Amino acid sequence: xxxxxxxxxxxxxxxxxxxxxxxxxxxxxxxxxxxxxxxxxxxxxxxxxxxxxxxxxxxxxxxxxxxxxxxxxxxxxxxxxxxxxxxxxxxxxxxxxxxxxxxxxxxxxxxxxxxxxxxxxxxxxxxxxxxxxxxxxxxxxxxxxxxxxxxxxxxxxxxxxxxxxxxxxxxxxxxxxxxxxxxxxxxxxxxxxxxxxxxxxxxxxxxxxxxxxx
Numbered sequence: 010x011x012x013x014x015x016x017x018x019x020x021x022x023x024x025x026x027x028x029x030x031x032x033x034x035x036x037x038x039x040x041x042x043x044x045x046x047x048x049x050x051x052x053x054x055x056x057x058x059x060x061x062x063x064x065x066x067x068x069x070x071x072x073x074x075x076x077x078x079x080x081x082x083x084x085x086x087x088x089x090x091x092x093x094x095x096x097x098x099x100x101x102x103x104x105x106x107x108x109x110x111x112x113x114x115x116x117x118x119x120x121x122x123x124x125x126x127x128x129x130x131x132x133x134x135x136x137x138x139x140x141x142x143x144x145x146x147x148x149x150x151x152x153x154x155x156x157x158x159x160x161x162x163x164x165x166x167x168x169x170x171x172x173x174x175x176x177x178x179x180x181x182x183x184x185x186x187x188x189x190x191x192x193x194x195x196x197x198x199x200x201x202x203x204x205x206x207x208x209x210x211x212x213x214x215x216x217x218x219x220x221x222x223x
Contacts, residue, residue, distance in 0.1 A: 012092040013214030014042050014106055016197065018121065018205050024188060029197060034188050035203040038194045044104040045083050048091070052184055057093045058100045059088030069200045090212055108190050108197055113197030116184050116216035125177030135170045180204040184219045 016037040025030050040062050048057040065087040067075055078085045081102060094100070113115065131137040133152035140146045140154060153172065156165045182204060189198040198212065205211055 010093060010095045010217070011110075011215050012044075012058045012094050012100060012106065012110075013021055013090070013212055014039050014062060014110055015060060015088055016088050016211045016213055018207055018209050018211050019196075020207050023223060033202075034134055034198040034200055037197040037199060037203070037213065039108045039197060039213075041182055041195075042106040043083065043086065044100045044102050044106070045078075045086065045089065046081050046102055047099060049099075050096075056092065056099060057091050059089060059091045060106065061089045063087040063215045064107050068212060071137065088149045088210060092214060107192070108195050109192055111187055111213070113190055113196065115187050116219045117187060117199065118181055118183050118216050119185055119199065119203050120179065120212040120214075121203065121209055123176045123178050123204045124206050125173040126132040128173065129175035130172045131170065134175045136170060137170075184213065184216050 016039045019036040021033060021035050021037050026032065042060045042062045044058050045061040046059040047060070048055060050056055061083070063086055065085050067085055070078070070085055071089075074085070082131055083102060100106075126133075130151055132139050132151050135153075137153055139151050140149060142150065153170070156169055157163065158173065182201075185203070186200045187197060188200050190196070191198075199213075203211060
């Protein structure tokens with residue numbers, strides 16, 4: 010298990026293969042990611058590296074963060090993320106990672122916060138079919154119907170699919186393939202859609218369930 014990268018979602022576009030096939034891709038911008046600190050099995054109980062990106066001025070940070078970066082002897086960063094790694098893939102503080110960390114055809118897992126949809130009904134949030142268009146139903150065509158069970162147990166069970174806040178949750182999409190890499194501009198072209206809105210922070214790591222390449 011290797012370290013991942015911190016990226017920024019630029020948007021979606023399309024690329025064409027030599028055979029003329031159209032492939033929708035999401036473009037991710039990866040700035041240089043610096044290893045800030047490492048966690049080891051002996052001192053912390055697990056192996057991981059802390060990666061930072063987006064350098065910021067010292068006066069933009071809180072006093073605890075200033076002391077933390079000073080202790081690590083690293084330049085302050087506006088974004089930090091910890092990735093679990095194996096012993097053989099441990100990195101030293103100060104090491105720099107870029108898009109060359111990945112290769113074309115590799116499968117990756119992408120994590121981000123999904124776009125918030127606000128308060129949504131059961132039909133939009135859970136794909137309910139709604140009630141009948143006639144036969145006694147009036148006004149409540151888009152309602153979710155009954156939620157309880159008479160007198161026994163006489164309550165609504167937890168996790169019942171109902172209307173509520175939709176989106177704005179941490180989502181991970183697995184087994185997405187990298188179609189192309191632009192090392193000069195620091196761009197990753199990943200097949201398909203990626204959770205999150207434009208300019209949102211995205212975390213990219215090696216796929217844990219699928220490691221073979223195309």
